[in-house]
Amino acid sequence: MPIETITKAGRRRYRWTFERIIEGCRVRKAKLLPPGISAKQADELGRKWDSETYALHTGVAKPVVTIGDCVMIHLSDRSAGWKDATKRVQILQKWAPEYAEQDASELHEWSKSIVGYMRARVDRRGAPKRPLSDAAIRNVLAYLRAAIKYAHKIGRLDADQTARMVIPAVNNERHHYPERREMLEIARACVHREVRAAIRVAFYSGMRRGEILRAKVTRHGYSLDDTKNGRPRIIPIHPRVAVLARRTKFTLTVKQFEEAWKKARAAAGYPNTKFHDLRHGAASEMINAGIDLFTVGGVLGHKSVVSTKRYSHLVTDRLAAAVGRIGQKR
Known part of the structure; x- marks a missing residue:
């Protein structure tokens, strides 16, 4: 045999x-x-x-x-x-x-x-x-x-x-960047305490759902030993979620998380918003505040600048302003 x-x-x-x-x-x-x-x-x-x-x-x-x-x-x-x-x-x-x-x-x-x-x-x-x-x-x-x-x-x-091989082409690029108001409305509609905290943390850190659930809080920030790109990283803790970071311990399962998130987004009137969109929202907020793409990529944990380039269209206004300064005397 x-x-x-x-x-x-x-x-x-x-x-x-x-x-x-x-x-x-x-x-x-x-x-x-x-x-x-x-x-x-x-x-x-x-x-x-x-x-x-x-x-x-x-x-x-x-x-x-x-x-x-x-x-x-x-x-x-x-x-x-x-x-x-x-x-x-x-x-x-x-x-x-x-x-x-x-x-x-x-x-x-x-x-x-x-x-x-x-x-x-x-x-x-x-x-x-x-x-x-x-x-x-x-x-x-x-x-x-x-x-x-x-x-x-x-x-x-x-x-x-x-x-x-003939493989269907798929355009996975999405253009939804939730603003702070949308994030807060979904968070307020969320009845699950841990998910409500995760919503705010995602927007103020740019972390993925899985990263939020397993991140360790240290004096330097959120510590991730294992990330999608294979490298450990530290994400500074935003003052607006500092209390949540210290008090919240995530114990729920992914299924429980998804159920609570879907109910919250529907109740807030944003049925098509994905939790991952909050990460895009964080990137948008940083870029609108004048942060360069290289630094944004570092916060988000991108291994390659190619991943960060999806946000390049958000800096159009700043690029136009930069071009307008050509030839100006100091």
């Missing part, structure tokens, strides 16, 4: 092993399967890998590397370091029937087909299904593209054909 059950880091995992004498040579291979797959899936994958390994070492045929193979390799080698590993595994498992057996070197027509299916309102059997937005489709295909690129990087694929 090529599949055995082991315990790794306190969790049950499956491991595939292959050991045979092929044409006088001993061939040994072992691979840890990604977490979350069933015993049936593990057995099917084990038989498939057995067949491919035997064919490869006898020269009978060169095995086709499928997208499913690439995903399994990527998950096995890299998933331990992903912050979104649970979510990514769930998404990949959901769509596995659509990509598992697809040749990873023939991506153009397949990608067009899968995009069409994801947008469709009926499934393969004709039953109603919920269509995915282009943003969600792009997310799924980005996971698959990363797996294929990794398989090519480690030598499992001869060529990287991901450039031929």
Whole structure:
């Protein structure tokens, strides 16, 4: 039996092993399967890998590397370091029937087909299904593209054909910058004490929701050991939220947070405002106060100036004033 059950880091995992004498040579291979797959899936994958390994070492045929193979390799080698590993595994498992057996070197027509299916309102059997937005489709295909690129990087694929994938273009740029009045109205409408505090902190710090929930308050400011860009950072505490920073300890779950936020924004008359918009509002306030984009990017924790450039249109008036000073005598 090529599949055995082991315990790794306190969790049950499956491991595939292959050991045979092929044409006088001993061939040994072992691979840890990604977490979350069933015993049936593990057995099917084990038989498939057995067949491919035997064919490869006898020269009978060169095995086709499928997208499913690439995903399994990527998950096995890299998933331990992903912050979104649970979510990514769930998404990949959901769509596995659509990509598992697809040749990873023939991506153009397949990608067009899968995009069409994801947008469709009926499934393969004709039953109603919920269509995915282009943003969600792009997310799924980005996971698959990363797996294929990794398989090519480690030598499992001869060529990287991901450039031929047809992926929907999505414009994620949003132009809503809540002002202080909007923030305060939502905060006043919020009945949950912790969320009400987080609303004010977000506007006066530019922190993301997750950062607010895990930030440590120190004498230097909000301390974040782990951020989206991989670097620790300190955000000074604005005087208007200094008391909240000392007194508020966040204990609620993300689900509780979202429910309280949605109720508050609806009650205040801003049903389309997202919590992340408060971060944009903080950037807008700083820029309108004359703070340069480099400093704004530092406060927001941007690793690259490219991320901060989304706010460049907010400095138009200041740029016009600067141009107007050309040629003036001092």
